[in-house]
């Protein structure tokens with residue numbers, strides 16, 4: 345499995361950064377995650393591809409499924425400690441069934457944009473998503489009581505969308521705010537109404553994994 349390779353059909357329009365959107369808190373959390381090597385780029389990890397990405401919904405927050413627009417970090421920005429507005433792109437629409445993503449911004453979006461979109465579709469109260477790579481949490485997901493997607497399903501595919509939907513139906517994942525991607529080495533997704541809520545959930549899980 346190759347991290348960082350876009351697997352969906354991308355309709356991309358290059359434009360300037362989105363004006364008027366505050367990314368300060370999301371970026372602050374992204375920086376902490378980078379410092380903890382939960383997001384990054386390392387020649388010794390995942391074939392040297394950048395890993396981890398963050399997103400945040402933008403108005404209108406009452407948008408219907410498939411059109412819950414969000415800002416997401418660009419593909420291959422993992423190596424940077426701090427991101428700026430120019431490193432984020434807007435996902436205008438997405439469709440896990442047809443495997444299509446429509447994006448607009450200064451950089452091409454993360455290869456996991458479709459996964460983010462489908463999580464936003466599963467609950468309108470989710471406004472921020474942090475996707476990281478944590479061997480500690482991933483290897484101990486069961487002990488941490490964190491729901492896990494089917495190991496046969498890889499990242500960025502329509503099947504991952506179905507798997508996430510299954511977790512939301514069959515487990516307490518909405519309450520936990522975190523799940524593990526069984527078929528995506530070290531892949532963890534945390535979410536919340538804010539980036540701070542998702543970040544807190546993630547760091548609590550990391551602390552607990554260290555304690556086991």
Ligand SMILES: [Zn+2]
Pocket residue numbers: 347395396456475476477499528531
């Ligand atoms: Zn990943």
